[in-house]
Amino acid sequence: xxxxxxxxxxxxxxxxxxxxxxxxxxxxxxxxxxxxxxxxxxxxxxxxxxxxxxxxxxxxxxxxxxxxxxxxxxxxxxxxxxxxxxxxxxxxxxxxxxxxxxxxxxxxxxxxxxxxxxxxxxxxxxxxxxxxxxxxxxxxxxxxxxxxxxxxxxxxxxxxxxxxxxxxxxxxxxxxxxxxxxxxxxxxxxxxxxxxxxxxxxxxxxxxxxxxxxxxxxxxxxxxxxxxxxxxxxxxxxxxxxxxxxxxxxxxxxxxxxxxxxxxxxx
Numbered sequence: 001x002x003x004x005x006x007x008x009x010x011x012x013x014x015x016x017x018x019x020x021x022x023x024x025x026x027x028x029x030x031x032x033x034x035x036x037x038x039x040x041x042x043x044x045x046x047x048x049x050x051x052x053x054x055x056x057x058x059x060x061x062x063x064x065x066x067x068x069x070x071x072x073x074x075x076x077x078x079x080x081x082x083x084x085x086x087x088x089x090x091x092x093x094x095x096x097x098x099x100x101x102x103x104x105x106x107x108x109x110x111x112x113x114x115x116x117x118x119x120x121x122x123x124x125x126x127x128x129x130x131x132x133x134x135x136x137x138x139x140x141x142x143x144x145x146x147x148x149x150x151x152x153x154x155x156x157x158x159x160x161x162x163x164x165x166x167x168x169x170x171x172x173x174x175x176x177x178x179x180x181x182x183x184x185x186x187x188x189x190x191x192x193x194x195x196x197x198x199x200x201x202x203x204x205x206x207x208x209x210x211x212x213x214x215x216x217x218x219x220x221x222x223x224x225x226x227x228x229x230x231x232x233x234x235x236x237x238x239x240x241x242x243x244x245x246x247x248x249x250x251x252x253x254x255x256x257x258x259x260x261x262x263x264x265x266x267x
Contacts, residue, residue, distance in 0.1 A: 020198055027201045029209040030155050033218050036248025037225045038163045042171075044240065046232040050171055056116040056181040059172075062235040063113055064128045069231070071106035072138050074099050080145040080153060091150060094203060098158070108185035116181055133234035137161070137227040151204040152220050158200035160221035164228045165189065209246070218246050 024031050053059055077099035084092055113119045130138075141161075144153045166189070173186035207214035222244040233240040243251045 023198050023201045027198075027204075027206055029207055029214060030159070030218050030221055031198065031201070033244070033246060033248035034155075034160050034163055034221055034225070037160075037222055037244045037250075038167055040242065040244070040248070040250050041164055041225060041229045041232075042167050044229060044233065044242070045238055046229075046236060047171055049236050050175055053175070053179070056176065056179055057118060059176075060113075060118045061237070062232075063109065063118055064125060065131060065134050065231075065235045067106055067109050067113070067125055068128065068130045069134055069138060070102075070109055073141065074102040074105075076138065076141040076145055077102065079142070080148075083145060083148060085148060088148070088150060091203065094200070105185060105189075108183070108188075112181075112183045112185050131231070131234035133227070133230040137224075137231040140224060140227055151207075151217055154200045154204050155217050155221040156224040159198060160224040161228050163198075164225055168232070215246060222246070222248065 050059075077095060081092060081095040081099060084095065110119075110122055110125070113125075114122065119125060141157055144156060169186055169189035173182070173190055176182045176186050207217060209215065209218060226241065226243055230241045245251055
């Protein structure tokens with residue numbers, strides 16, 4: 001078996017708490033809605049499911065879909081890099097570091113799945129059909145890469161989805177250690193995704209949240225969180241498509257809905 005080591009440690013610097021606070025204040029116009037929405041996602045059924053699993057094998061429905069997501073995202077980041085116009089060339093190191101840092105993560109996950117017998121061999125992953133929700137989340141990134149709108153990319157991918165990813169791994173990583181199945185794959189994402197989730201904001205300018213452009217960017221970031229949440233729940237056969245107000249609070253989707261438990265249907 002090929003020995004795989006992560007590139008993450010050499011790519012991401014340690015988070016500077018003061019810098020993080022500065023950026024959060026400067027970009028509160030979009031950070032606050034993102035944080036509100038990501039907090040709402042943490043209270044949804046997927047995370048209860050994670051808390052109740054008793055063995056790594058029970059994580060298989062999520063793991064095999066996560067592999068597809070993990071293997072595809074670096075390619076999208078490479079597309080963002082490869083289609084960067086000359087006027088945006090100063091962004092190339094930023095995109096390249098992100099793509100490089102993610103490039104081997106799916107292999108780490110594959111080795112974890114083989115080690116814990118979620119798969120008998122690596123060819124089995126080719127039989128997995130990505131859920132429509134998983135494809136939708138990935139396809140949003142393709143759309144943004146083609147559009148080449150730097151601010152939309154940063155708020156949606158680097159801030160919205162990566163924020164949710166960070167919260168996902170903050171729950172899953174300790175759960176795997178609890179089950180005796182802890183692994184570098186899960187652990188590194190706690191640090192790497194936290195780096196991505198806010199620091200990229202330094203590459204865009206603040207917007208008035210009431211302006212057309214500000215509203216457009218906030219809505220795009222929240223769209224990413226909607227698709228992320230829908231994707232997670234599709235992995236456990238739960239149908240859920242939460243949508244958000246522009247302040248990041250959940251929209252009510254029925255006259256009698258008072259909480260998120262009323263928003264999902266088990267297929």
